[in-house]
Amino acid sequence: MAELPATHVVHGSTGTARPATFVLIHGAWHGGWCWRFVAERLRAHGHSVFAPTLTGLGERRHLIGAVTSLDVSIADIENLLEAEELEDVVLVGHSFGGLVASGVADRKPGALRALVFLDSLLVESGESAMDVLPxxxxxxxxxxxxxxxQNVAMPIPANLAGTGIPEDHPLAGWVRRRQTPHPLSTYLSPLTLRHPLGNGVPSTYVHCANPSYETLALVRERVRARPGWQFETLDTGHDAMVLDPDRLVSLLERIAAETASP
Structure with a gap:
């Protein structure tokens, strides 16, 4: 089995961040595995971290036939919050995971401290992911x-262009090996919300701008027009959790601190 590059190691705790609980939702073709370096760093700083794999993906790819709509993915995270009795959660949705985070916030706002949409898809109620993509x-x-x-799945992309990960990056091979086909139904079925997007939970959208993932240009335009939302920029590519986990961890800790109760 190929080893991961030694450069991706956990740094010692800074001792400056108040412990928080993070739930990290991965994007399309990914799994909980993609958060490895972020989760290690957050845990080393004393935080609680959950990085589940959504049904039909990663190590749960054998269940892809059970994913009949976006609601299945939302239920994965909703059930995690209940099973682990999590409260005051910083919920992070990357890419496709932003749709899941939106649905969870609509159903379980009382369990959340903050929402972080990491270079993510966002739709209004009644829209599907396909409605906002070019x-x-x-x-x-x-x-x-x-x-x-495979009429139930979107095949793995032929290259890593959409992730922002250069083909010669030390972790490019690791990401390619771990990707799995993505349940098509989650992109075709609409998101149904009973409340405004975000449901009153403090929300931050993070644009990974180097290189910028232009597939999400329409989403970013919409976010900038939303009153009360914060907008941040990271100097890294779409898969920030792989490309620059230290920078991402610093941002997540800052958002957690800014949204903590006094």
Whole structure:
């Protein structure tokens, strides 16, 4: 089994951050594995961290047929909050995971301290992910589904361009090995919300701007127009948890501290 580069090690605790509880939701084609370096650092700083894999992905890929809609992914995280009796949670949704975080906030706002949408998809109630993606991206993904013969899944992308990870990056091979097909139904089914997006939970959108993932340009325009939301920029690519876990951890700890009760 290939070893991960030794450069990705956990740094010692700074001792400056108040302990918080983080639930980290991964994006499309990923699994809880992608949060490894962020979770290690947060735990080393005394935080509690949960990085579950959504049904049908990663080590749960054998259950892809059970994912009939976006609601299944939302229920994964809703049930985690209940099973672990989590409260005052900083809920982080990366990419596709932003849709899941939105649904969880609609149903369980009392369990949350803050929402962090990390370079994520966002839709309004009644919209699906495909409704906010550029038309050429939608056509490419549907064509890939048709060509694969897997009518329940979007095949793994042919390259890592969408992740922002250079092909010569030390972890490029690790990410390629771990990716799995993504349940198509989660992109086709609409998000149903009973409350405004975010449901009153302090919300921060984080744009990973180097390189910027232009597939999400429309989403970022919408976010900038939302009153009361914070907007942050990280000098890293789309898969920030892989590319620059230290920078991401610092941002997450700051957001946790700023939204903590006195």
């Amino acid at each position: 038309r050429n991206v939608v056509e490419e993904r549907l064509a890939a589904v048709a060509g694969s013969g």
